[in-house]
Amino acid sequence: MIEKTTRTGHWGQERRLEFIDFRLLWEGRLNRADITAFFRISVPQASLDLAKYQEIAPNNMVYDRTQKAYIPSADFKSVFATFDSNHYLNELIGRENGILAPTESFIGWVPPVASLPLPARKVQPEILIDLIRAMHNQQALVVDYRSMTNEVAIRTLLPNAFAHDGNRWHIRAYCFKSAMYKDFVLSRFFKIIESITSPTSVPQDTDWNSFIDVVIGPNPHYDTNKRLTIEHDYQMINGEAKIRIRKAQLYYLKRRLDLDIECNTSNDDRKQIVMLRIEDAQSL
Structure with missing residues (x-):
């Protein structure tokens, strides 16, 4: 029985073995040229990688002389790649949106794909950096934030976590003016005025x-x-x-x-x- 192998994070042979597994699983074929072109390694090194993969999963692939490529066997079982359609589809949409570069994706043949664009919400990088650092250092921030219901723009927040609702990013923070935890839309921060020590202790965010x-x-x-x-x-x-x-x-x-x-x-x-x-x- 083939044991499931977890990713180690190394960009050496184990990363290349994961590549072999991914291509066999999702694209149904692989040859040495695929490995050498993607990783820019020599043919002998690619041959060693294929031999290592066969050692780990001896019944996973066979060589097809017609295609001049390795193809998955009838008993193929993935040992590195995630056998989850969402994994492949998320990688596909990441490439389409430019979030994931081709050099960061194992997808070789890319099927036609389109995604529905949404109106852009601009999050200023300087503000995002201040929020991250305040959260990491457990510091409060005096901010200029414009909500849809409150005219008072200046408030003091203690950032706690980021959240995404499927459309826009929020930061979860304790608001000292309201004396409660609230969600603040990142694109509605106009300015970070200063970073300060938390004015008072805050309760746990139960929700x-x-x-x-x-x-x-x-x-x-x-x-x-x-x-x-x-x-x-x-x-x-x-x-x-x-x-x-x-x-x-x-x-x-x-x-x-x-x-x-x-x-x-x-x-x-x-x-x-x-x-x-x-x-x-x-x-x-």
Whole structure:
């Protein structure tokens, strides 16, 4: 039985073995030229890497003389690559968006792909740096922050964590003016005025440290075939799937999935899923 191998972080042979495994898994073929071109190593070194891979996983690949390449055997089992579609798709979209350079991606043949652009939210690098350093040093910040509901712009915050709601970045921070933890949109910081010692001690962020399971199910007004389609789509078991989140994220999850909108008809395609209940989960 082949043991699962974890990534060590080294950029030597183990990284090249991971590359071999990835190409066999997702693209179904690999030759020495693929290895030498990507890593800029010699042919003899690539041959050694292929021999090492065969030593680790002797039944994973065979040489196809027609293709002049190694292909996965019928008994192939990945030993390095993540056997998860999201891993490949996230890497694909990372390349499309320019977040991931071709030299940082093991994908060789790139299928056509497009992503939906969103309006840009500018986060000033200087402000992000100050927030990171304040968080690391447990310092408070006096900031010029413009919210949609509060006219007072200057406030003192103690940054605690970053959060992403699927659309925009927030920083979770204790607001000394409000005497509570709040989420602050990064792009709405106008200026960091100064870094100071925390004026007072602050309580634990209970909502951040607490986890809940949001249990979802298909639209109850759907017919059987539609419900089965949604159950398969979201990998539901007995008509339910759980999404584990921090309690502080509940508002954003409900808004993103329209879980706070009632569904009254079977024709409302916006409401394919509904929230069935919320369950407590373990805390940090």
